[in-house]
Amino acid sequence: MAAGGSSRRGTVANGRTRSTGRRTYSAGTRKAAAKRGNGGTRSRFSVVRILLVAVMVIAGLKLVQVQVFEAGDLSAAAERQRTKTVDIPAPRGAIMDRDGAKLAFSVETRALSVSLKAMRKSWDEFKVKNPKSDQNFETQVSAAAKYIAEKAPGKKTEQELLDLFHRPDNFTYLVDGLEPSVADDIVKKFPELRSEQRAAREYPGGTLASNIVGWAAWNMDDPDVSKHNLRGRIGLESSRDNDLAGTPGKRMVNTAQGNDNVEIPGTERDLQPATAGSSLELSIDSDLQYDLQSKLADYVAQSHAKGGSAVILDAKTAEVYALANDKTFDPNDIHDATPEMMNNKAVSSPYELGSVNKLITAVGAIDAGIAKPDSVISVPGSLQVADKVVHDAWNHGTQNFTMTGIFAKSSNIGTLLLAQQLGEDHYADLLKRFGLGQRTGIGLPGESPGVVPPRKQWSGTTFGNLPIGQGLSMTVVQMAGMYQAIANGGVRVEPRIVKAKIKPDGTRVDEPAPKSYVVVGPETAKTVVDMMRAVTQNGKGQNKGTATTAALEGYQISGKTGTGQQVDPRTKAYSDHLYNITFAGILPADHPRFVVAIRLDAPDTTLPVGHSAAPLFHDIASYLTQKYNLPLSDGPTPVVPLVVN
């Protein structure tokens, strides 16, 4: 009804328009028309207007939905379509010695891989298209194998590569560790191959300090390819992996033609820059380390020992200058390494050290004022401890030893007599102060705290054992730590092997300072160091110490020999032929600079080199004095009486 009315009026209006021709309505006419037009025309307009508004509202709502709620998803989808993210590998930090010589560093390499499935398919298609062509999968594969073997000598032989190409798999890696330019060249020639960015770890010293540095290798365990990286597996590479590794970054590149391989140049942008790993500076001196390793290995071989470990500490700071085992692995050739080689026995294998432990009794007795170095003590030929009888290693009747003589000649009975005066509780306290039974926190993985029986579990004979270095065990580092304490005026500093972390921007972050503990007063320490010089004394008659071969012309040496009985694994009792031959010494005794500790595992004690580690100490000390230009001692060690008649 309304529609009919409006159309009639519309006709009228149109008639008028037509009659007036091209002229526009006068103002009055328009007013009149507007007054009359509140019927059908307006409602038609309003319907259209409402429709338009509704469309606008819908469009607006959709706009809000797209721009606000779905914005993230949609733009991500768009990004995916036209961009790809490329991982930027983070270079792994190096490991350096105290002079900055590199012990481990990373180099960029490439690995070549091939999708065998795709390659076979494309050659099948090629065959269908060009049936007369000589080229096929086989010819291409043999050409590639030949070319790669030629370009990368020493990696894989041509035959090995051919075998890889003929594997029934869909995908295979061909060769790893290529230089980037070589890999690029190969891929240019054989586009079926893919080059993958990798990094390899170089150990220029080979076996040099490998027991400390460890080994890192390319890790592909993670299903996310972007997380593939060098990862430490052994040693510091493993325990300090977080510092060394760095964080890989991401870069975005626009691609064209919907193909990820077609990159538009100049569109790269870093989403997240790669942070290079930090480098580690060790306290190791690589020259000294090399010397110690080779000397120890030689000595172990000559003495027919099962093994051996040695450590050199700074007498003041307890920094580890060298830490060696007789056998170690070459991280560049890890496949030849045995688990035994990879075991860093210097920190992981505690042992019963024997008489080197008599130091604790000496320190306790001097500190408590029980005796002075020149006090004379009557030592009987045997001593009853609980239900056992203890002898000295050589038969003697009751003899008058000076206190110095008891340690210089390593009398078990004399030591036990002093220890008994000291008392069990005091002795147990000293063991704790010297850090025995506790990890030193040297900074190497797999460190053993050693074994010290808890005070509560001591039986009657325990105290007949501990003072002479049996019934408790420690690592060679802990053994060196005891001597470091007295060399440093009675202050024991925890040994450390990592000096500082060097961030990628070059800033140096020193490792937290090691804890130090006061074991005894400086006077006691000085007295004990001086007293222990007699061990290397080569006096007349009975005034000979146990380690005359450790003496070094021009330098005063303070130290102690030790022979600890090992437990025979077969009989589970102390063996009468397996010994730990140990030595710990301070160089030079008057102005201590270094502490050296050595342990030989079950050498042939019938050999001259097998019953004492003192000659090895002499060689190490001789090298140290030359390498560090140690000034000579103020004078020769004064000869003191050891046995008094």
Place this chain on the structure above:
Amino acid sequence: MTAPARTRNRRGNGASRQRAQSAPAVEPTEGAPPPAAAPRRNGRTGRTTAAERAYARRAQRAELLQREPSAEPAKQKTKMRLRWPSSRASFVLMMMGLLAAGVAATLWLSTQAIADSYRLEQLRGINARQAEQAEQLQRQVTKEESASELAKKAKDLGMVPGGDPARIVVNPDGSTTVVGEPKKAHAANTAPPAAPPVAPVEGTQPIQGAPVEGDQPAVPVEPETAGQ
């Protein structure tokens, strides 16, 4: 605001200035009709058409008069004004020119950008190659100067460790003392630094199986602790 076509009697600036000088006399009465000019009036405004035109002219004169003060510096501004398009055609031409220049500049810039990015790519390649070369050299140098390699090379040259050197100490009075005995270094494959012959401590007898020099084994009084 342009004056209607009735301004045809206006002849340039000079004329308008002349007229403008007489204008102030009329100004006060602006807006009010002159008393003597009302014979035929328009229905709505009460003026004749001629009067209306006269008013229009006067309004125009007044307008000109208002512009008058700026007429003098206008001579200098003419140059500026000439630059503005005086016709639609020239405006369109100018716009087209601008557009063309813009398009050309954009093209040129993007070409440059792409050329630069290719150059960047090229330089990156060179950089990568040289970095690789540096890395390779670094690798070689580090390997050559590592302690193990140096020792090997020294050995190949027939060098042997020096052993214990003798040292000369200069005393405060200028005299010298030789500490130690200078010895000839012997080849590395000879016997190790001499361990002196086994010398049992005088007046003692070693217990069977025990090492003689060095130290004596601690006597195990507690075999049951074995394995601790």
